[in-house]
Structures are given as structure tokens and as C-alpha cells.
Amino acid sequence: MESLIAAIREQEEAARFLAWPGDFDLDLGDHGEEVHLASGAALEGFAGDGAGGTFFFCGEGGEERPILYADSEGGSALVAIGLRELVRLLLVVPWWRDCQAFTEEEGRLLEADYLEDMPDLAARRDRAAEALGLDLSGQAEVLARLKEVATRQGRDFVLIFTLEGHSYDPLFTA
Secondary structure, rough: OOOOHHHHHHHHHHHHHHHHHOEOOOOOOOOOOEEEEOOOOOOOEEOOOOOOOOEEOOOOOOOOOOEEEEOOEEEEEEEEHHHHHHHHHHHHHOOHHHOOOOOHHHHHHHHHHHHEEEEEOOHHHHHHHHHHOOOOOOOHHHHHHHHHHHOOOHHHHEEEEEOOOOOOOOOOOO
């Protein structure tokens, strides 16, 4: 099975959608400051966003590892278990960072803002998903999964700013 990272690099339209509105770029994996997980598990930056945030694989293994997101302002959250789950999140709910309540209503309001600027968003998303061989879930299901991962499973993934020894703040609260 081909890696999803390789597929993203090969599928130009999918990579463009993930870059915007997904704000996910495989060429921006350097976080810029030294960080580590409180657990001591391995941490590997593999992608970033335009505002200086970084996506990290946690632990040992491949693309199935948990993924932690850290922004440039000292916030972090576990956002997916595996790259396939992260890409689904970015395709279905590219406005995930603003979904603090994890509700479908909140998601629809944010989606409306995106649709004003990008009326073909759904068609572009569907083409990207097809190019990557991914089935997409509905927004409510994706947000429920993000809530589960970020607020429950994510408790064990505390990011530490190594130089000062303090932890990042949670991006989401339960």
C-alpha cells in the first residue's frame, strides 16, 4: 500500500486543497523551537501550516501514529490517530481549529464563511478525497471524533517547550 504522504505529493489537486483551505503543507515540518513529549515518546514534525504551526507524528511507527498539532502561540492538541484520519479532518472540516464546541451547528456557520470565498469547496474536497482514495464522513462525525481524540485520548500527549520546561496549553477543553 502506497503511503498517503506519497499520494499527497503525487496528487496535485489534493495537495492544493490540503494547502488551502486545509492549511497543511508537507514542506513545513520544522517547528522552529525545540519541543518534546512529556511521556518521552518520539516526536517527528512532518508538516506545518502557514501560521507556523506544526503537525507531529508521535511515537514509533509509520503513518498510523497519533498526530499532535502545535501552533506558534504555545497551544497544542492531539488531532488524529493516523494520517488518514487527519486528512479526512482537513478535507471535511478545514476550519477545525475554530470549532471549540465541536458542534455541527458551529461547523455549518464556519463552513458558510468559507463557501462565500470558495463556492466550489465541496466539489474540490470530493475530488481531493477521490484522488487520495479516501471515503469521507459527515461533519458531525468528524467533529465528534476530533473531540474524542483532542479532549480524551490527547490527555497523554503533553507537549513541552524544552528550553523553558513548560507545557503547551491545550487548544481544546472538554
